[in-house]
Amino acid sequence: MxxxxxxxxxxxxxxxxxxxxxxxxxxxxxxxxxxxxxxxxxxxxxxxxxxxxxxxxxxxxRTHVENRVFKHPVQKVPVDLRNDVKNSKKYENIAEVYRKKQKPQPGIKEHNVAQNVANPKPDSVTLHSQKSDRKVNVKHMVEGLNGREVARNQKEATLNISKTMSNSDKVRFPKAVTQTIKGTVAKDNPQNGILSNVKDPKLTKAPSGVQEERHVITKVPQFKEESQKEKNKENIKVSSHKKTNETAKPGLQQQLPKNDTKVQPKPDSQVAAVVNNAQQNTGPLNKSDPYPVKTQIQLTPQHMAQNVEPNQVKTAFVREKGGLHKVMALDVTLKPRDARAVGQFGQAAAVPKDKEQEVQNRWNEGHFNVYLSEQIPVDRSIPDTRPALCSENMVHNNLPTTSVIFCFVDEVWSTLLRSVHSVINRSPPHLLKEIILVDDCSTKDYLKEPLDAYMAKFPKVRIIRLKEREGLIRARLAGAAQATGEVLTFLDSHVECNIGWLEPLLERVYMDRRKVACPVIEVISDKDMSYVQVDNFQRGIFKWPLVFGWSTLPEDVIKKNHMKDRDPLRCPVMAGGLFSIDKKYFYELGSYDPGLDVWGGENMEISFKIWMCGGEIEIIPCSRVGHIFRGQNPYKFPKDRQKTVERNLARVAEVWLDEYKELFYGHGYHHLLDKSMIDIGNLTEQIQLRQKLKCKSFKWYLDNIYPDMDAPLVKAEGLVFNLGTRKCLAIQNRTIAFATCDLSNQNQHFNYTWLRLIRQQGLCVVPQGLGNPVSLEPCDNTKAQQRWMINTNKLLAEHIIVESTPRRMCLEASSKGDGIYVRDCFSGSDLQRWQFTHYYAQ
CATH class of the missing domain: 1.20.5 (Single alpha-helices involved in coiled-coils or other helix-helix interfaces)
Structure with missing residues (x-):
C-alpha cells in the first residue's frame, strides 16, 4: 500500500x-x-x-636475401648454381642472390668517371640505365670529323640516354647526361671526337657488381676545365688530367649525387674535386697539354657495385664541406669477370677427383685448401651480405684517410693477392691512403722479388721487410710507424673485403676518435673456399682463462634497446685481426704492449685498454670482411708456442685484471705463478701507462661493458660445516678448531679461492702429512702444498682433498670434534664431508 x-x-x-x-x-x-x-x-x-x-x-x-633464417651463428648463403652451365642467361638471377636486391627502381643513383692518363690506348664510355637493360656504348673517333658531326652525334647520344630514364630521373638530373657527354668532348677543339652508338652482340649477362660488357676501344679527348661558377650550377662534373711526363700515373674522378630528392648544390658551397695522392702519382697537372684518358661512366643504382680498371685509374671524389653522401658501393675488376670461374660469386669450389691427393699434399702450406685457392681469381666477386638498407646509410664527405696494414709470414700467394685486391677493388680511392705489407721475415721465395714485381703495378702498395722474425705484434707496430694515413686499419693477410666495407668503419672513427671500429668477420671456408654469411648480433667476448669467442647479444638487450641488424654493436673484446683506429689515439693508448711476443693475447690487452681508458669498441654490421678460419695455426714460433701465448696472457692479467687475475691463474695457469719457471718481463712501463691514462678498474669493466660475464672472486665462501660433528671450522688464537656454527662470527668465515686455497684473512689451512693435524700458515699462491680440491667427482662430492700428493688424502674431523686431520679418503665417512654456505663455481 x-x-x-x-x-x-x-x-x-x-x-x-x-x-x-x-x-x-x-x-x-x-x-x-x-x-x-x-x-x-x-x-x-x-x-x-x-x-x-x-x-x-x-x-x-630491400637488398637482402628473402626469407633468410639463421639457426646457428654461421650460415651459408643459399645458392644453387651449376658449374657446368653453358647458357649465360642462367646467370641473370645471380645478382638477386649475391647482391640481395629486388628489381632496381627507376632513377639514376650514381655517376662514376674513370680516367686513364697513363695508357694512350683508345677506350670506351659506357652508359647504363636502371630502368632497362639497354646499354649505350659510346665510341669516340678522333680523325676526319667536323664540328657539325660532333654536335649532331652528341645530341643523338643525349636523346638515347634520355629515353632510358624515368620521368623522376629527368627531374632529379636535368643536366647530368648532357654535361657528362659534353664533358667527354673537348669544347675548344670540335675536331677531336664524335659520339656514336656501337652495339656488341656478345655481351654476357653477369651479376651486379661484375663487369657487364666488353670494353669498346676508343680515344677520348681531354676534358676542358670548368669555372667555379659552372661547377656550382651543375650536378655532375668531369675534371681534367694532363700528362706532363712519361712517369705520369693514372687518375680517376668520381662523383656521386647527393641523396636529396632535388640535387641542387648551394650557391655558397665550396665543392672541390679531390684526387688522392694526385701530385705524387701523376705529377703536376699541365692544362695546356691534352692527353687522351680512359673513361667509363656508369649510371647505376647507388647500392650497385661499380666496375672500373684499377691501377689505370684514380678517383677524385667531389665533396662538400660538412656534407653527406650514401656509402659508395665500389667493386673494381682488372678485366671483365669470368662468370664461370672457379669460386666466382663466393660459390663453393669442387676438387676434381684426380686432384684430391694434391690437395692433401699442399694442405700444410696454409692449413686450408691451397689448391682451390689458386684456381680462384684474385679479384673474384663475393656476395653482398650487408643487412637491409646498409647501402642507404649516409656518411660524411670529409672522412679521414686510412693506411691498411697487412702483416704476413710465409702467406700463400693467392690469398695474399686476393686480400690486397679486395681492398683496392672495393675501397674509395680517395680514402685509401696506402696499403702497407709487412713481411715478417718470410722464407718463401715467391714472397721476395716476385711479390715486389707484382705489387710494383700498384702505386699505393708498399712493402716493409723485417730482417728477423718479430711476430705479429711487433710487425704491426712496424707498419703503424710507417703509416701516413689518419686512421690505421689492420687486416689479416687471408681475407676478402666486401662491398662498402671501408666507409662505415671510417665514419665511426670520424664521429668519435676514441671509437675503434671492427667489421663483421664472415667466414671463407678453408675446405671449399666458399664465402659464408654469419648471423646478426654477434659480438666478441672472452671466457676464462682469457679465451676469445663469439656470442650472440641477449635477446632481451636487443628488444630493450630496439636494436636493428645494421646498428653498431658494442663489443667487449675484439677479435684483434681486423679493426680501424685513429692513429693518434692508437699511440695515446700506448699502442700494443711491446713486451708481448710473436702472437697471442694482444687482442685482450688492447681491448681492456680501450674500454678501461675511455674508448669504445664497436662491431659495424654494415662493414663485412670474409676471413679464412683455419683449424690449426700454421705459423712457426721462435720459442715454444704454448709458452709464448701463456707468457703474453700473464702480462695482460698482471697489468689489467686487478684482483680478478686469480680467475685467470685458477683456470689452469697455476704454474705461471712460479716466476722461476717463466719470466713475463718488466711490467713497470705498462703499469705507469695505466696510471697516466687514469684507467678504470677491471670491476668497472665487468659491471658496465660485460655485465653478463660470470666472474665471482671466489669459488665458495661462508661457514665450513662438517656433517659428522655438526660443527663449523673456526680460528682461535691463530689455530684451527671446531665451534658451534655462528654466521655472525667472522672467525668462522672462510673462502675457497680460484687458486684452491682455504683462506681466512691472510691465513690458509695447510696439510701436514697423513695422520697429522692441519695447521694455519700465511697464504702463498705459488705453493702447491697449500691447495685443496673440492667436488672432484660424485663419490667424493663433499670431500676436501689434498692436491699436492698422488695419494688421495682428505680433510677429516675427529670423532669427538676436537681436531682436524688428514686421512685416507673414504666416501662413506660423514666426518670427511664438508659444506660451504655459498658455492659460486664448481
Whole structure:
C-alpha cells in the first residue's frame, strides 16, 4: 500500500520520467558504442593500407636475401648454381642472390668517371640505365670529323640516354647526361671526337657488381676545365688530367649525387674535386697539354657495385664541406669477370677427383685448401651480405684517410693477392691512403722479388721487410710507424673485403676518435673456399682463462634497446685481426704492449685498454670482411708456442685484471705463478701507462661493458660445516678448531679461492702429512702444498682433498670434534664431508 501511494498523482509522472530517462540513456550508450566501432574500423583499415604501402616501398629497396633464417651463428648463403652451365642467361638471377636486391627502381643513383692518363690506348664510355637493360656504348673517333658531326652525334647520344630514364630521373638530373657527354668532348677543339652508338652482340649477362660488357676501344679527348661558377650550377662534373711526363700515373674522378630528392648544390658551397695522392702519382697537372684518358661512366643504382680498371685509374671524389653522401658501393675488376670461374660469386669450389691427393699434399702450406685457392681469381666477386638498407646509410664527405696494414709470414700467394685486391677493388680511392705489407721475415721465395714485381703495378702498395722474425705484434707496430694515413686499419693477410666495407668503419672513427671500429668477420671456408654469411648480433667476448669467442647479444638487450641488424654493436673484446683506429689515439693508448711476443693475447690487452681508458669498441654490421678460419695455426714460433701465448696472457692479467687475475691463474695457469719457471718481463712501463691514462678498474669493466660475464672472486665462501660433528671450522688464537656454527662470527668465515686455497684473512689451512693435524700458515699462491680440491667427482662430492700428493688424502674431523686431520679418503665417512654456505663455481 505504501508503494502505491508513490505512484498516485505527481508520483506517477516522476516514475514515467525516470523510466524514460533510463531507456534514453541505454539508447545513447548503444549508439556511442556503434560509432566507436565505426571509428576503430576506419582507423584499422587506414592502418592496414599504410602498412601495405610501406611493405611495398620497403620491398623495392630491400637488398637482402628473402626469407633468410639463421639457426646457428654461421650460415651459408643459399645458392644453387651449376658449374657446368653453358647458357649465360642462367646467370641473370645471380645478382638477386649475391647482391640481395629486388628489381632496381627507376632513377639514376650514381655517376662514376674513370680516367686513364697513363695508357694512350683508345677506350670506351659506357652508359647504363636502371630502368632497362639497354646499354649505350659510346665510341669516340678522333680523325676526319667536323664540328657539325660532333654536335649532331652528341645530341643523338643525349636523346638515347634520355629515353632510358624515368620521368623522376629527368627531374632529379636535368643536366647530368648532357654535361657528362659534353664533358667527354673537348669544347675548344670540335675536331677531336664524335659520339656514336656501337652495339656488341656478345655481351654476357653477369651479376651486379661484375663487369657487364666488353670494353669498346676508343680515344677520348681531354676534358676542358670548368669555372667555379659552372661547377656550382651543375650536378655532375668531369675534371681534367694532363700528362706532363712519361712517369705520369693514372687518375680517376668520381662523383656521386647527393641523396636529396632535388640535387641542387648551394650557391655558397665550396665543392672541390679531390684526387688522392694526385701530385705524387701523376705529377703536376699541365692544362695546356691534352692527353687522351680512359673513361667509363656508369649510371647505376647507388647500392650497385661499380666496375672500373684499377691501377689505370684514380678517383677524385667531389665533396662538400660538412656534407653527406650514401656509402659508395665500389667493386673494381682488372678485366671483365669470368662468370664461370672457379669460386666466382663466393660459390663453393669442387676438387676434381684426380686432384684430391694434391690437395692433401699442399694442405700444410696454409692449413686450408691451397689448391682451390689458386684456381680462384684474385679479384673474384663475393656476395653482398650487408643487412637491409646498409647501402642507404649516409656518411660524411670529409672522412679521414686510412693506411691498411697487412702483416704476413710465409702467406700463400693467392690469398695474399686476393686480400690486397679486395681492398683496392672495393675501397674509395680517395680514402685509401696506402696499403702497407709487412713481411715478417718470410722464407718463401715467391714472397721476395716476385711479390715486389707484382705489387710494383700498384702505386699505393708498399712493402716493409723485417730482417728477423718479430711476430705479429711487433710487425704491426712496424707498419703503424710507417703509416701516413689518419686512421690505421689492420687486416689479416687471408681475407676478402666486401662491398662498402671501408666507409662505415671510417665514419665511426670520424664521429668519435676514441671509437675503434671492427667489421663483421664472415667466414671463407678453408675446405671449399666458399664465402659464408654469419648471423646478426654477434659480438666478441672472452671466457676464462682469457679465451676469445663469439656470442650472440641477449635477446632481451636487443628488444630493450630496439636494436636493428645494421646498428653498431658494442663489443667487449675484439677479435684483434681486423679493426680501424685513429692513429693518434692508437699511440695515446700506448699502442700494443711491446713486451708481448710473436702472437697471442694482444687482442685482450688492447681491448681492456680501450674500454678501461675511455674508448669504445664497436662491431659495424654494415662493414663485412670474409676471413679464412683455419683449424690449426700454421705459423712457426721462435720459442715454444704454448709458452709464448701463456707468457703474453700473464702480462695482460698482471697489468689489467686487478684482483680478478686469480680467475685467470685458477683456470689452469697455476704454474705461471712460479716466476722461476717463466719470466713475463718488466711490467713497470705498462703499469705507469695505466696510471697516466687514469684507467678504470677491471670491476668497472665487468659491471658496465660485460655485465653478463660470470666472474665471482671466489669459488665458495661462508661457514665450513662438517656433517659428522655438526660443527663449523673456526680460528682461535691463530689455530684451527671446531665451534658451534655462528654466521655472525667472522672467525668462522672462510673462502675457497680460484687458486684452491682455504683462506681466512691472510691465513690458509695447510696439510701436514697423513695422520697429522692441519695447521694455519700465511697464504702463498705459488705453493702447491697449500691447495685443496673440492667436488672432484660424485663419490667424493663433499670431500676436501689434498692436491699436492698422488695419494688421495682428505680433510677429516675427529670423532669427538676436537681436531682436524688428514686421512685416507673414504666416501662413506660423514666426518670427511664438508659444506660451504655459498658455492659460486664448481
Amino acid at each position: 505504501k508503494i502505491r501511494k508513490f505512484f498516485r498523482g505527481s508520483g506517477r509522472v516522476l516514475a514515467f520520467v525516470f523510466v524514460a530517462s533510463v531507456i534514453w540513456l541505454l539508447f545513447d550508450m548503444a549508439a556511442l558504442r556503434l560509432s566507436i566501432n565505426d571509428v576503430n574500423s576506419q582507423l584499422l583499415k587506414e592502418l592496414v593500407v599504410k602498412e601495405r604501402a610501406a611493405i611495398r616501398r620497403q620491398a623495392t629497396r
